[in-house]
Amino acid sequence: MTVKIGIIGGTGVYDPNILKEIREETLNTKYGKVTVKIGTYLDEEIAFLPRHGAGHKVPPHKINYRANIYALQELGVEKIIATAAVGSLNLDMKLGDFVLLDQFIDFTKDRVQTFYEGEEGVVHVDFTEPYCPELRELLQKASKEVGLKVQPIGNYVCTEGPRFETPAEIKMFKQWGGDLVGMTSVPEVILAREAEICYATVAMVTNFAAGISPKPLTHAEVVEIIAENTKNLQSLIMKAIELNEAERNCLCKEALKELGQF
Secondary structure, three states: OOOOEEEEEOOOOOOOOOOEEEEEEEEEEOOEEEEEEEEEEOOEEEEEEEOOOOOOOOOHHHOOHHHHHHHHHHHOOOEEEEEEEEEEOOOOOOOOOEEEOOEEEEEOOOOOOOOOOEOOEOOOOOOOOOOOHHHHHHHHHHHHHOOOOEEOOOEEEEEOOOOOOOHHHHHHHHHHOOOEEEOOHHHHHHHHHHOOOEEEEEEEEEEEOOOOOOOOOOHHHHHHHHHHHHHHHHHHHHHHHHHOOOOOOOOHHHOOOOOOOO
16 A cells, blocks of 8 residues: 655654554665654555654754655655644734744755755756645644634744744844744755655744744743643544545646656
């Protein structure tokens, strides 16, 4: 059975207990080894990959994004639902809120952002719609089915990490039009597009960013908010899988049409 749906779990989302008959599979990609858990839900095989590794041991700037996406592509994954813990710059996006990202601003500094570094040719991928509109629409529909309020758009600022941002940086990001800040969506979303995989992120607001929050930011605070909302997040993702249709009508599957298949 081909694994067509992948879930990338962010901070606090490590356990694929929503799946049954879970097995572990290690893939040796040309970018490194990746261990993925594969289980079933409604007779559909689903791949689960904890972005930060087991026990949250890999910081955001050290994640092997290329190996992760390449491994999912090798399994046959066509759609990825990613989760992310984010800080809010927007007072309308409050603690515990879910947001479907639609745009990003890249403020990372030292990450490889492509599979194509010259040997295979130069690739310029269109990013008018960075996050798959079809998959975002599916998640929006799923949210209504489970009675969960999800904000349909959000501009994500991706920083290098692992430190939190300064109030001055947050003020600048807000002036740029950023709504949320995090450390992992880039280059993950870019590599997924190069692999012609549909990709969408469900962001969970776990704190207000520096200068907005009245108290110092802590990782414990982030994990606490996630723990309170994990069941809602699981319900949303599982409903999206239930409503999912195999056929893809978006442009993600043709991202490298001019170059040839991935």
